[in-house]
Amino acid sequence: MIKKSVFASLLFFSSLLAISPEEIIREADGVRNPGESYYLKVEVRSTDDETSQFLVAIKGSGRTLIETVRPTRDKGRNLLMLDENMWVYVPNLKRPVRVSLHQKLSGEAANGDISRMRWSGDYDSVMEAEDDQSWTLLLTANKRGLTYDKVRVWIQKDNFHPIKAEYLTGGGKVLKNAAFTGYRAIAGAVRPTEIIIADAVRPEEKSVITILEMEEKSYPTALFNKNTLGSLGL
Amino acid sequence: MRVFLAFVFLFARCAAMELEVGYQSAYGFVEDGFTRNVPYLQTCFERELFSQEETLQNVRGALRLSYDLEKEEGRVDLRELFYQCLGEQTQIKIGVQQIPWGETFGFFIADIVNPRDYTDPLFNEIDWIRRAVFSLNFQWFPDPFCFQLIVTPVPLNNILPEKEDPFYIVPPAAAALPLLPRRSFALDNFPHDAEYGLRAGYLMEGGLDLSLFYYRHYSRDPLLELTPQNALNPLTEKIHTWGGSFSKACEETVFRGDIVWHRQQPITWPLFGQVERQHLVRAILGADRQFEKGWCLGLQYHGDFWEEASLHAASFRVSKEFMEGRRCLALFVYKGLNNRDLWIQPKVTLYFEEGLEISLRGDIVFGTVKRGNPRDGVLGRFRDKDRLFLWISKTL
Numbered sequence: 001m002i003k004k005s006v007f008a009s010l011l012f013f014s015s016l017l018a019i020s021p022e023e024i025i026r027e028a029d030g031v032r033n034p035g036e037s038y039y040l041k042v043e044v045r046s047t048d049d050e051t052s053q054f055l056v057a058i059k060g061s062g063r064t065l066i067e068t069v070r071p072t073r074d075k076g077r078n079l080l081m082l083d084e085n086m087w088v089y090v091p092n093l094k095r096p097v098r099v100s101l102h103q104k105l106s107g108e109a110a111n112g113d114i115s116r117m118r119w120s121g122d123y124d125s126v127m128e129a130e131d132d133q134s135w136t137l138l139l140t141a142n143k144r145g146l147t148y149d150k151v152r153v154w155i156q157k158d159n160f161h162p163i164k165a166e167y168l169t170g171g172g173k174v175l176k177n178a179a180f181t182g183y184r185a186i187a188g189a190v191r192p193t194e195i196i197i198a199d200a201v202r203p204e205e206k207s208v209i210t211i212l213e214m215e216e217k218s219y220p221t222a223l224f225n226k227n228t229l230g231s232l233g234l
Numbered sequence: 235m236r237v238f239l240a241f242v243f244l245f246a247r248c249a250a251m252e253l254e255v256g257y258q259s260a261y262g263f264v265e266d267g268f269t270r271n272v273p274y275l276q277t278c279f280e281r282e283l284f285s286q287e288e289t290l291q292n293v294r295g296a297l298r299l300s301y302d303l304e305k306e307e308g309r310v311d312l313r314e315l316f317y318q319c320l321g322e323q324t325q326i327k328i329g330v331q332q333i334p335w336g337e338t339f340g341f342f343i344a345d346i347v348n349p350r351d352y353t354d355p356l357f358n359e360i361d362w363i364r365r366a367v368f369s370l371n372f373q374w375f376p377d378p379f380c381f382q383l384i385v386t387p388v389p390l391n392n393i394l395p396e397k398e399d400p401f402y403i404v405p406p407a408a409a410a411l412p413l414l415p416r417r418s419f420a421l422d423n424f425p426h427d428a429e430y431g432l433r434a435g436y437l438m439e440g441g442l443d444l445s446l447f448y449y450r451h452y453s454r455d456p457l458l459e460l461t462p463q464n465a466l467n468p469l470t471e472k473i474h475t476w477g478g479s480f481s482k483a484c485e486e487t488v489f490r491g492d493i494v495w496h497r498q499q500p501i502t503w504p505l506f507g508q509v510e511r512q513h514l515v516r517a518i519l520g521a522d523r524q525f526e527k528g529w530c531l532g533l534q535y536h537g538d539f540w541e542e543a544s545l546h547a548a549s550f551r552v553s554k555e556f557m558e559g560r561r562c563l564a565l566f567v568y569k570g571l572n573n574r575d576l577w578i579q580p581k582v583t584l585y586f587e588e589g590l591e592i593s594l595r596g597d598i599v600f601g602t603v604k605r606g607n608p609r610d611g612v613l614g615r616f617r618d619k620d621r622l623f624l625w626i627s628k629t630l
Binding site: 225 | 280290321324337361481487585588589591
């Protein structure tokens, strides 16, 4: 029995030794995302106590629909992201309006913080450092139009849980710091349900993204089309 | 009444609903009185039906009840009542609906599927002034393309100002002339009277979103024909329109544009007179950009090209948000480049807790009707309509 446990541990740790940065990031994505297509209810709380609430539908790595629930003044201003393209539905025009990807969601949270929850596919990863507890990987965007050009992320070794991240410019300047907390069972696994994003220069300016609900859910592809934006609620 | 009762029935059984109460008031400086004085109640609902994986079906409706305190008359306006089914790559909507086309702001030249309410031409809130029509609206989305087919079996007319309305702008000399009734449309005349068209869109690899469209419809520009019997006829004729729209985001700047060609559009100068038919091309090209600290700036070029004349204008829009979006200051300016049109619209909007919104805007209009030809511009007839517009709304 003891021999079996030792053998299993050796196998696990040796697999960790052999693991590539890409595999680590894929595993970390698996912790953050329950599947290819799923639903989120998200709350964003900013420094001034303004709270926003969104319903999010994600399909694959390039399709995200964000429905604004709160504040009431923004209700109905739904966001659609298709890869590098974004539209916002304007209720008093009753039509989608093309906007830039740099449009902010709320406080320190950018649209990409809840709409693009996968790093693999968007970033190329390189191992920067590691210790007994975690790996430190540097991710570099391999697509145009992503919210962050580079991300430095710390991943826990024993369970691939993201611990924290630095969001960087292309030149390596830290824009924001993020902490992944609130680990609990949701959508079939233990996942982070809080992301605390703080400005790197003014750390007192921060937003907390809280995942209130999460479940795997199928959506028709036509839902993620600017021509159907505003037609249906989530 | 039947529409209202049907709506109440559906509303009572709905799964999601919204209610908005509000008040709109406009004070005209020259009139020294209210040109708009309307409390309203607006409700919309959505009810999901028999949805399966990868297919969503629902019924949506929106109704507005308003009462004009100046004319002492109420109005029931069905804004939406349609069934829709969203499949993996298709969407079908059947019923009373608004179908918006176009990418630009201020003047919605490509928004031609629905007729408009022109009783207050300076009130350019397109969601309010579009007249919902009963249509079949089918879309197919084979990525990265999009195809749309629209058929409106029984069209509707624009709503024009009546003689007692503040924006009935026929000159005093002609004010006594009789105004003929509008032509009516009926299902009996299907398909002769029907409006129909299609649109094709393509989202390119680099992010350029392009669409081309064709629509066969009754002309949307309001005009009054002076008949040989010396009466004013609110003429509308069926025309062909071809057009296109585009948008492209480059970093923080978004470029957008609309262009339409109305073939043999009926026109008359001045506002009423003998009607001619000319090809008319309209274009709006613009860009807008978001800056730090809640600033947004947009610029547009406007061109109207008739066979004998052309109008050029520019517009810009600047807005600034304060207090995390709870306050917004905005300014819209439209300026003629080869004519004397000028429209200045400053606006302040206050957002409060629990869905209360208050906005105060001004409409300051300059223009001329001297020459009696297209180079006068389009705003001269409204130059005495400067006003202050208050809008209060509360979402319940």
